[in-house]
Amino acid sequence: MTEERPSGNESVMWLGNVGEPYKKWDNGLYIQGNLCGIPVNFLIDTGSTATLIPTSVFHSLSSDYHLTSNSRRLLDVNGNEVKVQGRTELGILIGDTIYHTPVTVCDINGDAILGQDFLLKHITRIDYRKLALCTNTGDIPCWLGGETQMVCKVSATETTVVPPFSRVGVRIYISGSTHLADAGLIEMTTDTFADQDVLLLPGIVNTRMEEKSVTIVNFGSVPVTLYPNMRLGTCESYYEEAAPDIVQAVTSAEYNDNHSNNQEVPPHLTDLLERSSVHISADERRQLALLLTKYENVFSQSSSDLGRTDRVQHRINTGTAHPIRQPTRRLPFGKRDIEKAELEKMIERGVVETIK
Incomplete structure (x- = not known):
């Protein structure tokens, strides 16, 4: 089936995404706004030519707002028509700023949508690295809808001095941690301490805890000072499962x-x-x-001294990717002796076993 765009002088608004409720793998960019005291999450949709408000949200507003008739049709990304109730102008509170903008009220599920009409008028740039909408007066923080896609900034909460050749626990703040899983993996970014002999030790934190901390190691010969709001690294959702006693504190x-x-x-x-x-x-x-x-017994003595454990279960999140299937390929004659030798070694170690 092919899609036919309307021709002639017919006025059409195109919708890139109709704003489905959050899903674990959703990579949509969102911001939080407020309409007449009602919190509303907005999907940033550069494929939508208009800013859209769900009919259910509009009915929750004050009766002071009235709709005018709309002569334009609204089509989604597949060319299907979306029912439009009308148009009005609303003040959208985002952060400390109220943006007065025309909105189209229509029958969509889930979130409201900030379209190209709003972005072209008020937004100077979309910073995907910082997850922010940039305006002339400051940045508007955003988040990714799916917790598996969300990467949050980890910053220091107070001034801390890390002495030479030492390590220090540093209290941190994870921006947007409510959009992560209960467990988060904290890692240092490559540019965090580019010119210093400093390392942030990777670790798992409970993102729901109020007080969180990381360990900073200073390998250099001069003290290093960390300041409030200084970027230390990033935090992503973590899903590995381990036995509760897998980590032990030894004094x-x-x-x-x-x-x-x-x-x-x-x-x-x-x-x-x-x-x-x-x-x-x-x-x-x-x-x-x-x-x-x-x-000493947990360290391998050689490449043939391999161990096993049932204490940790490893999972690889493939998202919505589908499995692929490839045909087997014959190995060149020159490599078959090498392959046979490696298989024999693996059988001796118990890594694989023969099938009779």
Whole structure:
């Protein structure tokens, strides 16, 4: 079936997205506004030529607003006609600013839509990296509708000095954390501390907690100062499942009670200890040696010394992507001996097993 656009002088408004309720994988860009005291979420739709308000939202407003007849047809992205109730002008409160704009009231589900008419008049730029609408008076923060698509800014909440060759816990604020899953993965961005020997340790946080913190490590020889609202990294939704006791807190006292002060470690961990001791003190090296010795059985001694665990379940979120199927391909003769040798090694290790 092909779509035929109306011809002649017929006036038509085109709608890119009719604003369905949020879904886990929705990548639509949203902002929060207010109409006469009623909170309304607006979908930013550059494919819609008009700003649209659902009929249900309009009926919730004061009776002071009246609709005028509309002579233009409203078509969605597939060319289907959407029923229009009429047009009026409303003041949309976004942040501290009221934007007076014409709106079309129509029968759509879910969110209201900010169309091209609003964007061309009030918005100078859409910053997808910062998730913000840029105006002449400031930025309007946005969020992505699907929690799997949302990437939130992680910033410091107070001034903190990180001494040389040390690590410090820093209290943080996650902008837009209400649009993430209950667990969030915090990581450092590549440009956060580009010219400094500073590292934000990746970690999992409970996004619903009021007070959250991260660990900042300073490998340099000069102090590093973090300021309020300073960008430290990003936070995304995290869905991996682990046993509740998978992470254990072990104190220095426990090390001393169970181990001697000998800093020697098993031979297969010597290189790891040396590489990890470059930027730490002698006392920290001693504690690291004790820790490695205590858990030496969880480290592989060679490429053939592989272990297994049922403590963690790994999931790969593929979203709405469909599985693909490809035919098998013959291996070149020159590589078949290599393949046979590798398979035999994997069978010996118990990684794979033969099928009889």
